[in-house]
Amino acid sequence: MTFLTLFLSLLIFFTYLIFISKEQSQNRPFLDRLIGAFLLTCFQIVFSELMIGLLGLIFRWIVILVNCIIAAIIIWTSKPLKSKWKMLKSDIVTAVHNFWKVQVNYPLIGLMTFWLIILLAYHIFLAWLLPETIWDSLRYHLPAAAQIIQNHKISDIATDTIFINAYPKNFELLFLWLMLLPGNDSWANAGQIPFFVFGILTIYRLARLSKLSHQDSWIVGVLLASSPVILQQLMVSLIDVMFSMTVIMAVWAFYRFVLGGDSLDLIMAGVALGLAAGGKGNGVIWAALLGMFLLLFLLARAKEKNGRQILTSILCFSIPVILLSSYWYGKNWWRYGNPIAPYQLNIAGHTIFKGDMSSYKYLIEDKLSPEFNSLSPAQRIWIVWREPVIRHNSFGSMGGLGSVWFILMLPAVPIAFVMSCLRKNWSFLWLCAAFLLPFLIFFRYQCFTRYHIFVLALGLVALGIVFDDFIRTSRFLRVFAFFLFIFSSFHGSINKNVTPQKMRELIHLPKSERSAALIFSYGDELHGSVNLLEWWHKQNLRDTLLMYHCDQWIFTYPLWDVNLNNRIQYLPDIKSPDLWAQKINYADWIMVSTRSKEEKWTDSINKFVKVYVDDEFTVFAKKV
């Protein structure tokens, strides 16, 4: 079934690649069509799952069938198919030939590409090898997907984590795609890798649109892989790389439109922003910002365009954004009275939306090393960019953009900015506005590098301009960048949990045995629940219903098991023993806090027997 996922994903991708044919978009280079097809593929997957999920029909074969039908309709509308397929084949052959020629003629580029392929292969291997281990993944990204699979629908559920209900879930729907079709989570960790690959291509195209040479554009594209936080995230089920790459793609598509593109570019910008806005709260700011840029652009060109063209442009941009993101925020508004729940929104001292917590306090302040508290946001960012760490992590709490960013890209940004101002080269200035405004809007939040991966796109284009402009030193700078790239990517790929010894241990275990609970060094992430989860995993259960109510929080995701066999259900706080007995009537297993009232109540029910006790958790099983 894993191959079915790959096959179906490729089928949808090629469908769109044929759909955006050369005939329909004459000025669209092959790579632009590849990126466009990727965005539309993501759109189809997310939107189809959202609709099917809202209808309560999330079953493997329904999802496959619906997507096959959509693909068939698109193929049907792409007539004449034969000539388009022929053209696509010739495009692919030409692209591969050109690519190969550059690799052979420029040894440095060849070496960088070779190293990139090794990195990719290594991270795909790790994504497959490692169990889900990251706090956010275990707490809400993957449980959200697992709950949808379990309940066959997208709806709010009883949960001890409000994030499962309140966060927008576009990227979780992509994890769902990787879990539902194969029937296990073996490849859930690899969800961000396609975004990374297309992120490289997007940066290449951004550089080309900024009139850089093929060679320099490819070099700066590959240098995206020098960022440790990206590399660290490729092996785990987080969403920051997905988010950053989609906003970079949105900027690219919008840039294409500004440079004389058509409505398809705006649709792609809308799709990318819809994915981002429906995937993470701050994506809304990106959508609003680019929407504002679009309005300004259309106003500036009002004389050249008629009202209908302007309206078409606005609709092409906004409809995909609304389709992909409005449900999540609308649902929150209706349910919690706050579209950005659980966070509150204050503007100029006034509370616009009441929430349970402050996003800054929860996301940043509570997670900062205490020594950062007395520092200004600028000081924090400066320290983090200098990376005073030896081992990186996927949160980018003490570094993560890499040495290429700090040493070569960061100085290149002001230089490229000055040169662009003097030359009146508006394209780079536009990129500065597009990437720096969101960075500055969320300036306080930027002390974790995972929240501003997108600035790499600006740094890379600036570096490309420096390469291209300073001809005398460009060879030296490229070689220097190459060595920094090798170091930074090697350094960034080292993970505290992935020692050669650990890999040897894991590789001999079947995937079903590679539970986070069994990997000792992950105990920090699993906190006090590691013994419980290890015990649970060893029970090797199938199709069992576990109900839980714990005073302390627990990572529920490992309870589902690798093959998502079990059903996990949270019981909200119940006041009376009778109601409790009624609620747990159908449960096979009950998990409660040790010494809690729920433990006492369950103990008094003859139907259940205590099978596991530790300081924190007690588990009961139904008597056979």
Added chain:
Amino acid sequence: MTSSRFLPKRFKAVLLGIYLLLVSYCFISYWFISESPILSPVFAKLHSFVGDIKELPIGEKWTKRYTLRISPSNGAGLINKDCVVFLPFPARAGSRQIEIELRSLLVCPGYKSQVTILLNDDPIRVQPIGYNWQRIRMPLLSQRLFLPLFLILRFDMEKISDIPEYQHECIIQVFPDKDGLKVWESGEWKQQNEWKDLGGVRITRKAGILIIDEQKYALENWPFTVALTRWNSVLLRSQLQNVSIAACKVIRII
């Protein structure tokens, strides 16, 4: 290619010079931060412009000089939870051993203070610590180029016997963690921004406020760092939150 003909050559050369200077600064700053004694004054000056901090964020009052040619540090780091010391590559050239000093700040009857030391993948070492400074020297077994080296110190208190809880008598020092600290003293609240020795007092804990001999002192703005010495009674584990239980300083890498 971007067109370069619109900019005068001399102007471009100036820009290139500025770029290379910035790159050099960032390169040295990234690799050596400012551990090198030769470069240290220069960087201290430069960093004061861009907002560097005096301490690396690995523990309050921690010595920054954790790498090349470490000299004895003046201040000791007070540690609440785990403490991690990272040893960057330049520090490790030719180094064979690391020397640290540890002491417990809580010496409670019925409890044994100990530190669990993890040095990369070396065997875990558990070391009991007492009220006096104790110097520990450890070999840097895992020293390999390009492999990260770090040291984790996990401070803990192990209960060894049951002693009934009663009113605590101790000498207490307080330090405001963040927004300053108000101390109720002589009938009024006084702003406190530095370490203060409150002398021998009785403490009890109420929600959010540590009451220290209600007749004499009360402290607002919990949490704050509290260093406790010369205990005469038992402190409950739950009360240890935000209380520094140990102090540590890196002496040198040899």
